Amino acid sequence: xxxxxxxxxxxxxxxxxxxxxxxxxxxxxxxxxxxxxxxxxxxxxxxxxxxxxxxxxxxxxxxxxxxxxxxxxxxxxxxxxxxxxxxxxxxxxxxxxxxxxxxxxxxxxxxxxxxxxxxxxxxxxxxxxxxxxxxxxxxxxxxxxxxxxxxxxxxxxxxxxxxxxxxxxxxxxxxxxxxxxxxxxxxxxxxxxxxxxxxxxxxxxxxxxxxxxxxxxxxxxxxxxxxxxxxxxxxxxxxxxxxxxxxxxxxxxxxxxxxxxxxxxxxxxxxxxxxxxxxxxxxxxxxxxxxxxxxxxxxxxxxxxxxxxxxxxxxxxxxxxxxxxxxxxxxxxxxxxx
Amino acid sequence: xxxxxxxxxxxxxxxxxxxxxxxxxxxxxxxxxxxxxxxxxxxxxxxxxxxxxxxxxxxxxxxxxxxxxxxxxxxxxxxxxxxxxxxxxxxxxxxxxxxxxxxxxxxxxxxxxxxxxxxxxxxxxxxxxxxxxxxxxxxxxxxxxxxxxxxxxxxxxxxxxxxxxxxxxxxxxxxxxxxxxxxxxxxxxxxxxxxxxxxxxxxxxxxxxxxxxxxxxxxxxxxxxxxxxxxxxxxxxxxxxxxxxxxxxxxxxxxxxxxxxxxxxxxxxxxxxxxxxxxxxxxxxxxxxxxxxxxxxxxxxxxxxxxxxxxxxxxxxxxxxxxxxxxxxxxxxxxxxx
Numbered sequence: 001x002x003x004x005x006x007x008x009x010x011x012x013x014x015x016x017x018x019x020x021x022x023x024x025x026x027x028x029x030x031x032x033x034x035x036x037x038x039x040x041x042x043x044x045x046x047x048x049x050x051x052x053x054x055x056x057x058x059x060x061x062x063x064x065x066x067x068x069x070x071x072x073x074x075x076x077x078x079x080x081x082x083x084x085x086x087x088x089x090x091x092x093x094x095x096x097x098x099x100x101x102x103x104x105x106x107x108x109x110x111x112x113x114x115x116x117x118x119x120x121x122x123x124x125x126x127x128x129x130x131x132x133x134x135x136x137x138x139x140x141x142x143x144x145x146x147x148x149x150x151x152x153x154x155x156x157x158x159x160x161x162x163x164x165x166x167x168x169x170x171x172x173x174x175x176x177x178x179x180x181x182x183x184x185x186x187x188x189x190x191x192x193x194x195x196x197x198x199x200x201x202x203x204x205x206x207x208x209x210x211x212x213x214x215x216x217x218x219x220x221x222x223x224x225x226x227x228x229x230x231x232x233x234x235x236x237x238x239x240x241x242x243x244x245x246x247x248x249x250x251x252x253x254x255x256x257x258x259x260x261x262x263x264x265x266x267x268x269x270x271x272x273x274x275x276x277x278x279x280x281x282x283x284x285x286x287x288x289x290x291x292x293x294x295x296x297x298x299x300x301x302x303x304x305x306x307x308x309x310x311x312x313x314x315x316x317x318x319x320x321x322x323x324x325x326x327x328x329x330x331x332x333x334x335x336x337x338x
Numbered sequence: 339x340x341x342x343x344x345x346x347x348x349x350x351x352x353x354x355x356x357x358x359x360x361x362x363x364x365x366x367x368x369x370x371x372x373x374x375x376x377x378x379x380x381x382x383x384x385x386x387x388x389x390x391x392x393x394x395x396x397x398x399x400x401x402x403x404x405x406x407x408x409x410x411x412x413x414x415x416x417x418x419x420x421x422x423x424x425x426x427x428x429x430x431x432x433x434x435x436x437x438x439x440x441x442x443x444x445x446x447x448x449x450x451x452x453x454x455x456x457x458x459x460x461x462x463x464x465x466x467x468x469x470x471x472x473x474x475x476x477x478x479x480x481x482x483x484x485x486x487x488x489x490x491x492x493x494x495x496x497x498x499x500x501x502x503x504x505x506x507x508x509x510x511x512x513x514x515x516x517x518x519x520x521x522x523x524x525x526x527x528x529x530x531x532x533x534x535x536x537x538x539x540x541x542x543x544x545x546x547x548x549x550x551x552x553x554x555x556x557x558x559x560x561x562x563x564x565x566x567x568x569x570x571x572x573x574x575x576x577x578x579x580x581x582x583x584x585x586x587x588x589x590x591x592x593x594x595x596x597x598x599x600x601x602x603x604x605x606x607x608x609x610x611x612x613x614x615x616x617x618x619x620x621x622x623x624x625x626x627x628x629x630x631x632x633x634x635x636x637x638x639x640x641x642x643x644x645x646x647x648x649x650x651x652x653x654x655x656x657x658x659x660x661x662x663x664x665x666x667x668x669x670x671x672x673x674x675x676x
Contacts, residue, residue: 067520129580129584131580131583131584131587142517145517145525177569179480179483179565179569179572182405187565210572210576211569211572211573211575211576212572212575212579214572214573215576215577215579215580215581215583215584216576216579216580216583227525228566228569230517231515231517231570231573232569232573234517234549234550235549235552235569235570235573235574236573237549238548238549238551238554239552239553239573239577239578239581240577240581241550241553241554242467242469242553242554243577243581245469245553246467246553246609246612246613247585247609249469250605250608250609251602251609253605254604256601256604256605257602259602260597260598260599260600260602260603260605260606261598261602262598263597264589264594264598264599264602265598266592266594266595267588267591267592267595267598268588268598270588270591271585274584274588275581275584
């Protein structure tokens, strides 16, 4: 059985959507059991089936807008999120899923979860929708504002293993986010990464990729430093939200707009789904001892279920042990500086 | 009369759309005359009226995908783009509009156009659509990968004058693009800019703005370094293109989708227009002696006309002399280091 720790209380619609997501997971994924961290009375309101589900009582919830993340996590070891994260160290779970406050989850992961030996810089890797293929892995979406090329090589390799094992991409290709496609474009860090990735035999490197093609990139993994990739992620989010609003407003502005939208309502719903993060799962934190998945704060049951499914797939396919094996190999052959 | 130099040969659909855009401008803007740089035979094919239009023959066109921009501009002083740019120095035009290769236009502007005295770093500022207000000015969209806070202050001030005079914004507010909204977020440069802009009395500073709100920001001007803002611009472009494709595909996938789209076709067309760069004009290069506007490479006549209209408005409202006046004032009171 794959044991998944779930923070039942984190997220805009917790614990309702989280518990309903767990119910979906229990129904659809036979080889998992769930440890649910949160307020038992609240959780039981939505629990329709307690087969393979255990509740661990927690009396504190880390607020969604938490600004002083490190302090809060340290002061509340009994918060649902903190309990879930600590369970990994105690070997009570194989993975953790939370849609709680991002900064608190990252801080908590650093403080409460052991690191993967040899992995130098953690990263956060969400999946973004792609027009003509499997979702694109975007990283580092916010953990490291400053980083060295060798650390980005480790992160890229992790993403390659993930793409192969979890997304089923046969030969994952890595692209470097940049302001131009030619070699020599960008800042010093970009030029150094271009050089290192070109020389590396670890994976296929496409070269520089402009975010003009962010929804149809010539690669499976888009990488940059934690500042840039976070800006890309948030710009995608902002543009998608803004465009959705422009479309809605325009369709509501006239009789024919409303009529057309009514007739094509199934298609518009599918459109909304195709660009929704709910459909593709949560963001994985790279570099920890075991998988921690950050589901969207606004997750509904189906989105949260997808996060659990993703966690189970990562454990089932042994992504982490494959990356660990590689890190052990390079420790001898080509040591990475701290 | 406001004299506008137009590169007739730059752009994906040149000279047809450029010349047709000029015809629209001549018809709608009574106080302009146009100097058209390009191949006279080609231009005359689309010229329906030569009132207030002069053609200056040029035998070379800088290719759209030009990679070695500086070399090309230097080797082809008689290219249509180079002739148009050089005309500013000779006081033959008050502004220049081109939809030619961006890198070549920037290189050409640096080599062939005088700089505005006291303005330390040129910047490129496109306009992006906004849900609830006038277009947002985004800068620096690609000129300076590394920059100092004092130079960004000058650029922000330029944008404030532009927003007031050209867009008619009463009290333009400046926001700093960042990965979080709280003070202290981001890289060192972001923290320094936050500090400097907070202390400055030049304009209202909103603080940090996450690109989640890029299409509905709490400010009129979004600023960052040339790498970051370029990434934001290209991510908007890529997301908009990708989402448009998702929508089209979905509507075409079923009978009801096609029917609904047919009935709401006017609304869908308006939607496309509302997010199109054609509607809002070109990107202005800040820091030159006179305005140079980069219209989209894919400009059609209407988009190119908008670029000309924008150039005329900048000249008519005296944006440049207002910025120059400020730069002269600070030269004495608070000198900006080189």
